[in-house]
Amino acid sequence: MSIAAESAWDTARGQLAEAAAIAGLRPETIKMLSEPQRVLIVNFPVKMDNGKTEFMTGYRVHHNHALGQIQGGTRFHPEETLEDIKALALWMTVKNSLNGLPAGGGKGGVCCDPAVLSRFELERVCRAYIRAIAPLMGSGRDFPGADIGTNAETQSWMLDEWEQIHSMNHEPSAVSGKAVVIGGSQGRAAATGLGVSLAVRETCRVTGRDIKGLRVAIQGFGKVGLWTARILEGYGASIVAVSDVKSGIYREEGLDISGLEEYAGCEQCLAGFPGSAVISNSDLLTCDCDVLIPAAVQGVITGEKAPRVKAKIVVEGANGPTTGAAEDIFRSRGVVVVPDILANGGGTVIAYLERVQGNYNYYWTEEEVHRKYEQMFVRTFDSVYRLAGEKGISLRMAAWVMALRRVEEAMAARGWI
Template structure:
């Protein structure tokens, strides 16, 4: 870890962001204390029988941050670098993300320490079912509703839903306990696209706020997984040229814009952007931070933008598709450069918003079309953007304004419940 930056622990960063917003609001110290630590942290050991007949133990977590506004909500990631503090941070951010979108949820998050690329399909299924079994005592459609996250998908949610339903032994499939499922299995249209679509929408609103037009804006997307690929696709559809994208292997560049649909097809076939014939240049993945652009969208993992690369970024707007992609020290550098930052708890809130729509539809067995879902998502996100801007214009950066907006919504039910 570089020595020129003191803090990159994501949970400590989440606490710092919370404290700054509570201080700006002049909130009761009790609000900060109640929100600075999660209500519940569950650590589990998951035994999985491997294909060769051996058994292996995997470590997993489920963190429930705050259930004052309603049941907890948050994804589950499968990644070798999952830590307890990371999951606690992600659960904390989820609470504020739900508050920003005025959803009746508190935040939660889950994770398993594993590289899913090293597992067979059968081993992955047994791990998913094992994790669902381990967290069953603390989840439920009115208590905590998991969803996909990094390296998890609709198929994994189906396995978890099926396992949970069997364990509950009620003789029916409990669809509303997990979201992010395939449409054919109680899922919601436009859920797969939702987070990336929301990133593009918020970039468009930021461009509009700056008095500009989307047409011709040059965008760069760091990370080309589910979020990054759909963010790039919708940025292109909204009129921007996506001139560079990166993944773990390389960065692709084309001054006239990459063909994102063709790149998505290439990536689906090859599991990497590397080797895409439609790029003018293939560079080192870290070069993505050096490409001059108008909109920069970090859509990979936390702590992507640090003091080591913040000076390299030449953009007017940063729209955070990942959770916690910018360290506090790097954010200061970016703000001093006059870069407008749309924070993660707003920019990537499309996923949880459409997960909420899926949950509502599961509870009532009434389903909306793709266009209806995207229209509802767009309306909610633009409304939140405008309300946060009103706070921001009183003299705050947009991240602090978003936290202030969210904390007000969370503190009220905590007061009404008599928690302080």
């Protein structure tokens, strides 16, 4: 009899329960955080290029808004589920709180495959989705951003649709991740990869490791993985393995990231890059490296996989890549895990900075944006590392405890508990 795989929602709720016990949260707090405050399920028509109409299912989940306006990305993926969106919304509540943002947690998604849609079909999906979730949106209410399957172009279409709904009132703070020319933030493209890279750098600092020559494997060579590879290579690390949805490659001496980026752009794949060996996505997780960065999707490091992971440091670029069973194994083996809510917070922090810039209609340079985020990250990382040492708990639990205490304080201040 096979054992059912642990879902993202199972993982998130397990983390909540463990951290709540350590933090000593009130029972009312735990009960409220165990389910989202609002769940919107929409079914909307989209006219396809062949003249037929397809009906698509979408979601927008508001997990908790005690700290402020809902903030969280929008995913376009053919296997999107409500359970996944609920988990991601919970993680956004914790991530926003940990980073000190005046923002609650939310997430959205549409069950579709952008890879098989034409550009015109994708635009129609974006606009139809915004019309469908419009009752939950607006400045001060919900600030949807980009995620898997969405980008600056899709976010720009979404903003335009929102503004058309509202009589062409310009509201740059209604959507994040949009094109810079219409109110997006400089530095947004590199945001999450920058955070992951800073997590590696700061972990090396506090553990006495030298980042120069550090062997790094990255699962995922998209928006997060590519920027992480670029930045870490600039720090002096050696990127020995990367992968995309098709396959992965490994080179013991390290890969030339700029050359690989050019090759992948031409060939539309990683396999065949000169001097590298082809490996599977699964094999990348257990390859010979010092640091493993799962930067693709959730649930890839399981209890079955964890004992064979060779890396001594795991930095979570994706949301929820490590299951609870794998976490327990890593803890027993002394593997340092820098959790998603700390490591990949660059996107949400810079989305918040985009909201601030939009509200003031005053914009910073890329260098200013990245400097502000780096200062915030180092301060948060040091606080998490210090609490973990004081309490004798993992970095994940320290991060969750810090975040949950702030959410509970906000809930109490509002009179909810």
